[in-house]
Amino acid sequence: MRLRVEFSPPHTARVRAPLAPNHNDKGTAFAGAIYSALVLAPWSLLTELLRRDGIEADVMVYRSSVKFLQAIREDFVAECSAPSARRKLTTLPARVTLASGIRGADGKPAAEFRGSFYIRKRRSK
Numbered sequence: 001m002r003l004r005v006e007f008s009p010p011h012t013a014r015v016r017a018p019l020a021p022n023h024n025d026k027g028t029a030f031a032g033a034i035y036s037a038l039v040l041a042p043w044s045l046l047t048e049l050l051r052r053d054g055i056e057a058d059v060m061v062y063r064s065s066v067k068f069l070q071a072i073r074e075d076f077v078a079e080c081s082a083p084s085a086r087r088k089l090t091t092l093p094a095r096v097t098l099a100s101g102i103r104g105a106d107g108k109p110a111a112e113f114r115g116s117f118y119i120r121k122r123r124s125k
Contacts, residue, residue: 001017001021001022001033001036002017002018002021002022003015003016003017003036003037003040004016004017005040005041005044007044007045007048010083010086011045011049011081011082011083011085011086012045012079012080012081012082013041013042013044013045013048013079013080014041014077014078014079014080015037015038015040015041015044015077015078015079016075016076016077017029017033017036017037017075017076017077017078018075019072019073019074019075019076022034026071027073028071028072028073029071029072029073029076031068034066034068034072034076034078034102034111035066035113037076037077037078037102038066038078038100038101038102038111038112038113039061039064039100039113039115040078041078041079041080041100041113042080042082042098042099042100042113042115042117043059043061043117044080045080045082045085045098046059046085046089046096046098046117046119047059049085049086049089050089050119053086053089055089055092055121056121056122057089057092057119057120057121057122058119058120058121058122058123059117059118059119060117060118060119061115061116061117062116062117062118063115063116064113064114064115064116065113065114065115066111066112066113066114067111067112068110068111069108069109069110069111069112070104070108070109070110071110072102072104072110072111073105074105076102076110077102077103078100078101078102078111078113079100079101079102080098080099080100082098085098089119092119092120092121093118093119093120093121094118094119095116095117095118095119096116096117096119097114097115097116097117098114098115098117099112099113099114099115100112100113100115101113
């Protein structure tokens with residue numbers, strides 16, 4: 001899949017995905033790759049915010065929905081910006097709902113994700 005996660009402080013995560021390893025038989029982005037990038041963006045953002053605050057926690061998606069709005073025919077980027085997310089992580093366990101999206105070459109939404117995440121302190125092994 002060759003996904004690459006990037007952070008733009010203080011509260012944005014982007015997941016870059018090349019089309020070449022993530023295309024289907026029609027030459028467009030495979031729905032599974034699109035979904036993976038969309039869910040990874042908010043998960044990565046939450047994980048990074050916790051790491052920055054020195055909190056060892058598990059982040060799990062427990063509910064999600066995705067809308068595929070147009071075919072993606074080029075490399076794509078899933079983005080999640082959540083200015084209020086850090087406030088919601090002050091007390092664990094916590095439940096946080098975030099959104100992410102991918103824009104097509106025309107600048108219009110190509111895919112949209114909304115997911116609810118459960119965050120708990122990491123258990124000792």
